[in-house]
Amino acid sequence: AERTRDQVELPPPALDNRLTVHSLWPEINRISSEQIQAAFEEVGGGIGWQLFAEEGDMRMYRREMEVDGMVMDPLKAMHKVRGVSAREMCHYFFNPRYRYEWETTLETMTIVEEISSDALVFHQTFKRIWPASQRDALFWSHVRASDDNTYAVTNHSTSNTDYPPNTGACIRLFVTVCLACRSSWPAGAAPTRDNITTSIAYCSTVNPGGWAPAGVLRAVYKREYPKFLKRFTGYVVDQCRGKPLAI
Template identity: 40%
Template sequence: MYTREETAEGGLPVDPLKAVHQVQGVTALEFMHYFYDDKYKMDWDHTLNGMNVVERISRDTMVLHQKHKTVWPAAPRESLFVSHIRRVDDLKTEGAYDLYIVCNKDVSRTDVPVTSSSGVRVGLTVSMICETVVKNGKALSELSRDDVQCNIIYVSQGKSPNFMC
């Protein structure tokens, strides 16, 4: 994992992060399904107190509002962002079976105000790429879980104005 501290215009802290990982026995679509689908977010994202879908724009695009757990002495944080998933096989590496990407970008909406008078809305940009690699060159009909691997690249950048109490 790679991270560094930066500041944006106006002196706001920006925390870019990059992580690279591999998961054996899972396809890119399976991994992305749990990352993107709102039904599972509360199961795996332990930084959340709550989450709801504000708008389902299409089958592959939605707007999410998340309330994050508060860590003292930080002010309560929440995020509002559009999330989009897409299969992009034309960008996969040679020998890979498929490639999916999820992109999350903060948005502003007047119909979703910050819920706490002391809370702050976190700005964010997140992308995760998952690629299925089939090992041993087997035909799809002959594959077992041992023959697939998901390569993951996760990058994020967040901004938290007025982060401290």
């Protein structure tokens, strides 16, 4: 029964009709398309990208960027994971049921709106980093199949009158994140856990929304992003072990 539930909740292979009639659809569609396309572009020749973490197949690049003295360094990470599919990766990243199990920066998570099977709106609060104020975020999250064997989740900040920014203890931050995954396996063979490889491109830009000391922020960034990607990919591999491969 557990397995059947999981199968049903896997990211749908085609867009959910409830999403395409929602008022957020034009924005969700435009930003997701842009993010997915940019995610697969190589950083190699790009100007300003500096490698700051490397471990096995994982590489993380950042570009130093400050707007009005606030650090907003865009991040781009590449990784390769064996034994799980793009669809499975995106299932665990998108589905809120698993979030507390891999997301270590989280304090609270609330589902603000269920738009469709492939789009949700979340309110999240994060752990406080001394000496800065605690942060929260309100964002839509959309999972979609794109090209062959490719699935991606895009998260992007939005607003909602029931969740006004900067009213309680938290400062609202703004985020654009894309986790894009593409699976491959040997030509002519059927995909299995033993022959499948999934390439991951994770891009993130966080605007801290208010004052935060640049040094502390860059130190958190450097520590937390590699920790997140290693933990999340390891979590998905563990969850999928012994289950039939979902393509």
